[in-house]
Amino acid sequence: MDVYQLQYFKTIAECSSLVEAAKRLHVSQPSLSRCIHKMEEELGTPLFDRVGRNIVLNGAGNVVLRYAQTALNTLDAIPTEVNNYLRDKEQTVNLFAPMPLADDGDALVEFTEKHPDILLRVGVGWLTPSLSMEAPDLMIFSSLEKPTGRNEVLLYEDRLMLAVSRKNPLSEQKEVALGELQNEDFIQPMPGTFTDILHGMYDEVGLRPHIISENQSYRQLSNFVSHNLAVSIVSPMTWYLSRNETIAYLPFSDVQRSRYICLRWPENTVLAHATFLLREHLIDYYKRLSKKVFGD
Known part of the structure; x- marks a missing residue:
């Protein structure tokens, strides 16, 4: 029939x-x-x-x-x-952002205020996109190397610092030597790419840190530091977003590490106008934010 x-x-x-x-x-x-x-x-x-x-x-x-x-x-x-x-x-953008980058609501609020007619669908997670939506139009990710793909762009360089409570005497210093922190308790995320960076830093300065907790919750990490229960090597850009005035951020004098926060979109595709607008907004937003945090 x-x-x-x-x-x-x-x-x-x-x-x-x-x-x-x-x-x-x-x-x-x-x-x-x-x-x-x-x-x-x-x-x-x-x-x-x-x-x-x-x-x-x-x-x-x-x-x-x-x-x-x-x-x-x-x-x-x-x-x-x-x-x-x-x-x-054409008026919808699927964005994937790993935690805790996804907690940066200001970037998306600012975009929506400019473009209220565009629907943002945001998927979040720690590892890879597992979205109950279409494949992401844009994806924020971290890397140990600067992006080289034609479909990738650097949002900012994240220079790792030490987060300490303002109750901790270390907070009065302008910088700190990681190798001299053997008497401090540390808290860090669960094992993964970020902690691989941390272990490389420990090894470089010969430090065997006393780690009292591993926690994948950004808020829990922040709370431990804020209450002066531990110090933590952190992404200052990400932690800056919490605007927690009880925490100070100190650069290291004896070891330097960065990770690169990047933006990726599908290869060999013409971006929809809404996706293009969000891409350009994120590039500009994080450029401005980087100047606030790092002063450059």
Whole structure:
């Protein structure tokens, strides 16, 4: 059964006449008769009863009509739905950002204030995108190397510092030697790329840190430091976003490490206008924020 059969069947049912249906459809009456006969053979039952000069649907015919109308309505809706999808896609951006970068709501609030008609769909996580949405249009990620891909751009260089409570005497210093912190308790994230960087720093200065907790919650890390329970090597840019006035950030005098926060988009694609606007906004936003945090 194809769409033409369903359309012919529906029109005949509406007209209750093969002659009138043939006129409306601009086809021959024999063609309609063959169409109905084929449908009745396929279904194994008559679909119309003859009443005088007219033909009317019987019980089986009414069942077929109900499904025929649903099928035809669905087919009619396809162009509209596709156009709606394309329109919405132009005005929707799927962004993936790992925690705790995803906590930086200011960047997205600022963008939405400028472009309230654009829908932002943000997926967050610690490792890789596992989104219940389409593949990301933009993805923020960290790397030990500067981005080199044609579909990547550097948002900022994150120079690692020591976060200490302002209750800690270390907070009065302008800088600190990591190798001299053997008497301090440390807290750090769960093992991963970031902690690999930390272990490299410890090894370089010969420090065996006393780690009292590993925690993947940025807020828990911050709370431990704020309450002077531990110190932590952190991304100052990320921690700056919390605006926690009880924490001081000290550069290291004996070891330097950076990680690079980057933005990536799909290769070999033309960015939708909304995606382009968000990309340019993020580049500008983090450039401004980097100047605030690092003064350059």
